[in-house]
Amino acid sequence: MEKLLDVKNLHVSFDTYGGEVQAVRGVNFDVKKGETLAIVGESGSGKSVTTKALMQLIPMPPGRIKEGEILFEGKDLAKLSEKEMQKIRGKDISMIFQDPMTSLNPTMKVGNQIMEGLIKHQKMNKTQARKRVVELLELVGIPDPESRMKQYPHQFSGGMRQRVVVAIALACNPKLLIADEPTTALDVTIQAQILELMKDIQKKTDSGIIFITHDLGVVANVADRVAVMYAGKIVEVGTVDDIFYNPKHPYTWGLLGSMPSLDSQDAELYAIPGSPPDLLNPPKGDAFAARNEYAMQIDLEQEPPMFKVSDTHYAATWLLHENAPNVEPPEAVKARMKGMATNASSDTEGERV
Amino acid sequence: MDNYKPQKELFVPVERNEGESEKISRPSLSFWQDSFIRFRKNIGAMLGVFVLIVLIVMAIFGPMFNEYGENDQDLSVAKMPPKIEGLGWIGMDGTLTTVQTADTLEDAERKALMRFSNQEEFIDMTVLSNGANGEAEVRAVYDPYAAKGLEENFWFGTDGLGRDLWTRTWLGTRISLFIAFLAAAIDLVIGVAYGGISAYYGGRVDNYMQRIIEILVGIPNLVVVILMILILDPGILSIVIALTITGWISMARIVRGQILKLKNQEFVLASRTLGAPDNRILRRHLVPNVLGLIIINTMFTIPSAIFFEAFLSFIGLGLPTPTASLGTLIDDGFSSIQIYPHILLFPAIVISLIMIAFNIVADGLRDAFDPKMRE
Amino acid sequence: MSKEKLVEIRNLKQHFKTGRHSVVKAVDGLNFDIYKGETFGLVGESGCGKSTTGRTIIRLYDATDGEVLFNGENVHGKKDREQLKKFNREMQMIFQDPYASLNPRMKVEDIIAEGMDIHGLAKDEKERKAKVQELLETVGLNKEHANRYPHEFSGGQRQRIGIARALAVDPSFIIADEPISALDVSIQAQVVNLLKKLQEENQLTYLFIAHDLSMVKYISDRIGVMYFGKMVELADADDLYKHPIHPYTQSLLSSIPLPDPDYERSRERFTYDPSNHDTSEEPEFREVRPGHWVLCTTKEFEHYKKEHGAVTTS
Numbered sequence A: 001m002e003k004l005l006d007v008k009n010l011h012v013s014f015d016t017y018g019g020e021v022q023a024v025r026g027v028n029f030d031v032k033k034g035e036t037l038a039i040v041g042e043s044g045s046g047k048s049v050t051t052k053a054l055m056q057l058i059p060m061p062p063g064r065i066k067e068g069e070i071l072f073e074g075k076d077l078a079k080l081s082e083k084e085m086q087k088i089r090g091k092d093i094s095m096i097f098q099d100p101m102t103s104l105n106p107t108m109k110v111g112n113q114i115m116e117g118l119i120k121h122q123k124m125n126k127t128q129a130r131k132r133v134v135e136l137l138e139l140v141g142i143p144d145p146e147s148r149m150k151q152y153p154h155q156f157s158g159g160m161r162q163r164v165v166v167a168i169a170l171a172c173n174p175k176l177l178i179a180d181e182p183t184t185a186l187d188v189t190i191q192a193q194i195l196e197l198m199k200d201i202q203k204k205t206d207s208g209i210i211f212i213t214h215d216l217g218v219v220a221n222v223a224d225r226v227a228v229m230y231a232g233k234i235v236e237v238g239t240v241d242d243i244f245y246n247p248k249h250p251y252t253w254g255l256l257g258s259m260p261s262l263d264s265q266d267a268e269l270y271a272i273p274g275s276p277p278d279l280l281n282p283p284k285g286d287a288f289a290a291r292n293e294y295a296m297q298i299d300l301e302q303e304p305p306m307f308k309v310s311d312t313h314y315a316a317t318w319l320l321h322e323n324a325p326n327v328e329p330p331e332a333v334k335a336r337m338k339g340m341a342t343n344a345s346s347d348t349e350g351e352r353v
Numbered sequence B: 001m002d003n004y005k006p007q008k009e010l011f012v013p014v015e016r017n018e019g020e021s022e023k024i025s026r027p028s029l030s031f032w033q034d035s036f037i038r039f040r041k042n043i044g045a046m047l048g049v050f051v052l053i054v055l056i057v058m059a060i061f062g063p064m065f066n067e068y069g070e071n072d073q074d075l076s077v078a079k080m081p082p083k084i085e086g087l088g089w090i091g092m093d094g095t096l097t098t099v100q101t102a103d104t105l106e107d108a109e110r111k112a113l114m115r116f117s118n119q120e121e122f123i124d125m126t127v128l129s130n131g132a133n134g135e136a137e138v139r140a141v142y143d144p145y146a147a148k149g150l151e152e153n154f155w156f157g158t159d160g161l162g163r164d165l166w167t168r169t170w171l172g173t174r175i176s177l178f179i180a181f182l183a184a185a186i187d188l189v190i191g192v193a194y195g196g197i198s199a200y201y202g203g204r205v206d207n208y209m210q211r212i213i214e215i216l217v218g219i220p221n222l223v224v225v226i227l228m229i230l231i232l233d234p235g236i237l238s239i240v241i242a243l244t245i246t247g248w249i250s251m252a253r254i255v256r257g258q259i260l261k262l263k264n265q266e267f268v269l270a271s272r273t274l275g276a277p278d279n280r281i282l283r284r285h286l287v288p289n290v291l292g293l294i295i296i297n298t299m300f301t302i303p304s305a306i307f308f309e310a311f312l313s314f315i316g317l318g319l320p321t322p323t324a325s326l327g328t329l330i331d332d333g334f335s336s337i338q339i340y341p342h343i344l345l346f347p348a349i350v351i352s353l354i355m356i357a358f359n360i361v362a363d364g365l366r367d368a369f370d371p372k373m374r375e
Numbered sequence C: 001m002s003k004e005k006l007v008e009i010r011n012l013k014q015h016f017k018t019g020r021h022s023v024v025k026a027v028d029g030l031n032f033d034i035y036k037g038e039t040f041g042l043v044g045e046s047g048c049g050k051s052t053t054g055r056t057i058i059r060l061y062d063a064t065d066g067e068v069l070f071n072g073e074n075v076h077g078k079k080d081r082e083q084l085k086k087f088n089r090e091m092q093m094i095f096q097d098p099y100a101s102l103n104p105r106m107k108v109e110d111i112i113a114e115g116m117d118i119h120g121l122a123k124d125e126k127e128r129k130a131k132v133q134e135l136l137e138t139v140g141l142n143k144e145h146a147n148r149y150p151h152e153f154s155g156g157q158r159q160r161i162g163i164a165r166a167l168a169v170d171p172s173f174i175i176a177d178e179p180i181s182a183l184d185v186s187i188q189a190q191v192v193n194l195l196k197k198l199q200e201e202n203q204l205t206y207l208f209i210a211h212d213l214s215m216v217k218y219i220s221d222r223i224g225v226m227y228f229g230k231m232v233e234l235a236d237a238d239d240l241y242k243h244p245i246h247p248y249t250q251s252l253l254s255s256i257p258l259p260d261p262d263y264e265r266s267r268e269r270f271t272y273d274p275s276n277h278d279t280s281e282e283p284e285f286r287e288v289r290p291g292h293w294v295l296c297t298t299k300e301f302e303h304y305k306k307e308h309g310a311v312t313t314s
């Protein structure tokens, strides 16, 4: 499939009074047409900064893109001027933020907020735009769109507001949709509706989606591929099945092991000890080493490169090196892997890339 | 690097130190230390602090630098211009200058001499245009210090009654600052107590206390102040009372708003579930968390109190003569602004510096305390 | 687990006046018991009154109606200082927001020791320090952390400080109001494991409030499902998951995404429509199966009983 977005070696830093915070430290990933890439990782691992960098929304200063290319349909977004970027934002790439209330303007009618982008990017006139707004609201499942579009955001419930946000993001048929924790603030029942909605729409429009979340349940539900981020780097990337049924990185093991499954009643949860590193002075070697129970001497000294596990599956851990001892993932993860042993290769060695 | 083959020996598991992963590498800083570091990096605010320190030191010690007393009148040396040895180049050379025009040169010269009571030998006359085109212009520079045979210099000159302005300016600064600090302190005590009680106890108490504030706010401030001044004898105390009678309201409102927000924060609830009595919650949890705002607000109150005092004095409701304050000095100076601008100049500079410095410092504090700037 | 009742909640109501004539019935007639040594999970969507329930039980709010019996004694009503202090030591709370639940201007040591200071539990400075260090170690932090300020800690570490603070007064009953919702998945497990460990070591009883159902299922012995201030279903954790009876519970369970792609691909969702209930009759809380209570009308009750009553508990 054709690559819609290709991010190469992205580095983003913030200059704070305490020093340089290296929020993103060399990230590579791509998104294909019609595919959903989920980025997971804990708070502060640089998920939002990565996606804001794609949209050139990093406040500069204090932020800056130190290095890297962001190729969107072959164009390097990092090199575009603000003017050129504005043409892309909202049209080719659009974004959904976490908080539905703050991403809507409380003093503007919902319909007008959706129309704004249409008039600006699609050069529609008012009547055309209004027709499209009704279509969009119908698409996102808001009943009675004709009268709803004349209301203000506070007259909508949380879930409806997020639907409106989705409608705004979809207004210009973007080729790439970036959703930064679009359902974290919502109840599970409403979350389920929004996820269904996004999947439906993707089927119709064939757009690529980058979906940020730290809920692995949501990942399992929406993603085609998953990238796991830790301390500003992608440590493992693969298809959902690769990641959930054949994880290779000890951090991914930790993430999966810390979720109770419905039948693991009394076994203690596998918890990753400690706290994430301070990106103001990232540790030498593997950033995860201090919390990794499988850490080896080399983890403390050198950063692991990406190892290839299969054509779709890569992980950055020295455990995949030919010299590394064979280690068993924790019980909780093994239980998971059993369920899906057929879907993915299970060698413990990878090929270096 | 890519072709580098790591040694086999490196692939040995290491013992993970349990405590290690919970270590915090940054040095421990309290909120106040952290704010202070940020404040110190703010050059403007540091400059403001420096100016304030200089002004306060001068207000305390300035009057001691020469022998003149605050109320030593000597009409023979009235309205002397400022003179500081070595600062002649910025105009503080103790001379008065006038430019006179008339139809003829003689008329102009006569006018200039009359302006300086005909003390010809101390006047240095320059002809600017000789009247050939129908208008003559002369500039006369008069040296009153020589004329009066004075050895001593008046650094800021003297006023209409021959009182030393250096002494009076700094004494006035002292009085003004005193009034402002006192008023701010009283505002702080009343405002914090009122706002704190109103917000903390909430419900009906809050309701009544807010109605009282609304009534007070409804009456124009100036009317209250003028009434107060008329009832009380003019003096420092009555000005302070006049300033504080409505001045505490803004503090009370800020504190109330903040405490309303804080009192439902989970750390306060936690303290309540532990059984903490009200005064402990106020003392340990609420006050320390509004302190930053209280300090900032006080820093903004002080210059506005100084300004208000000056304003009252200027409209004749301020301190009675002969007490000097920046306000009364400016009032004095204003009456002879055209001929003897120096009488107005120095108190005006001082008051401007105080106002600007306090505002810059308060702004700096606000930035330093702002939790949004924190990581 | 003994079947001795520790907390009994009888017809608890908490109504907030929000205007002259409008009232929010945040909690509206709750009845349930919490047994000694168990973990009682409380779930429901945002705004259904879970926090209000917890806060009313611990007396942060005065109940509008009803009573809370702790070891047979009513918590609400007039109390003198001594009695109140006794309750305060027995019952503690862990809060949701790790950023708002610690006073930013206090050192960790003073935060943890607050309960000891209030109740005079430490004889001198040395004992106080020693106890704080012991508590820090219990929750998996270092001694050196005592002199730091909350903003220097990560969310999970802060939450553990909050737990240490609650433990300082040796409570027997702890209300945990969404103690993990604000934390990362990997950190949630740390806190949940810690809570479980503490429960075993100190014979604690928990009221565990959450909206993440898989964690609640994991930690709880029994679970109550709330909907708009009322309890709609109460059952053993396993039973509730295997045989949800109330349509709201069914819709809730069908919406939780699970970290299992295969399962997600084949999941079906229900939506709950409250208007499907028969409104002519006030529903009551009835025991459909042993230990499995559902809010229903007589007709629904008959129906549920026929459909679910016979299934044996696994």
Ligand SMILES: Nc1ncnc2c1ncn2[C@@H]1O[C@H](COP(=O)(O)OP(=O)(O)OP(=O)(O)O)[C@@H](O)[C@H]1O
Pocket: A014, A015, A016, A021, A023, A041, A042, A043, A044, A045, A046, A047, A048, A049, A050, A059, A062, A063, A214, A279, B375
């Ligand atoms: N404006 C900024 N100035 C300084 N540092 C920043 C700024 N924005 C982000 N950072 C830092 O960048 C790092 C990554 O932040 P980011 O918001 O991408 O995390 P995240 O993975 O999205 O986390 P979350 O799950 O909490 O949203 C953090 O350590 C954060 O402190």
Ligand SMILES: Nc1ncnc2c1ncn2[C@@H]1O[C@H](COP(=O)(O)OP(=O)(O)OP(=O)(O)O)[C@@H](O)[C@H]1O
Pocket: C016, C017, C018, C024, C025, C026, C044, C045, C046, C047, C048, C049, C050, C051, C052, C053, C211
């Ligand atoms: N002090 C209060 N005054 C007025 N209304 C309140 C107050 N506290 C809570 N409420 C209302 O009571 C209802 C229940 O709130 P509560 O906080 O108990 O919900 P919750 O179940 O804990 O939700 P969440 O999952 O979002 O924490 C809400 O509608 C809320 O707006």
Ligand SMILES: [Mg+2]
Pocket: A047, A048, A049, A180
């Ligand atoms: Mg983010």
Ligand SMILES: [Mg+2]
Pocket: C050, C051, C052, C178
């Ligand atoms: Mg709550």
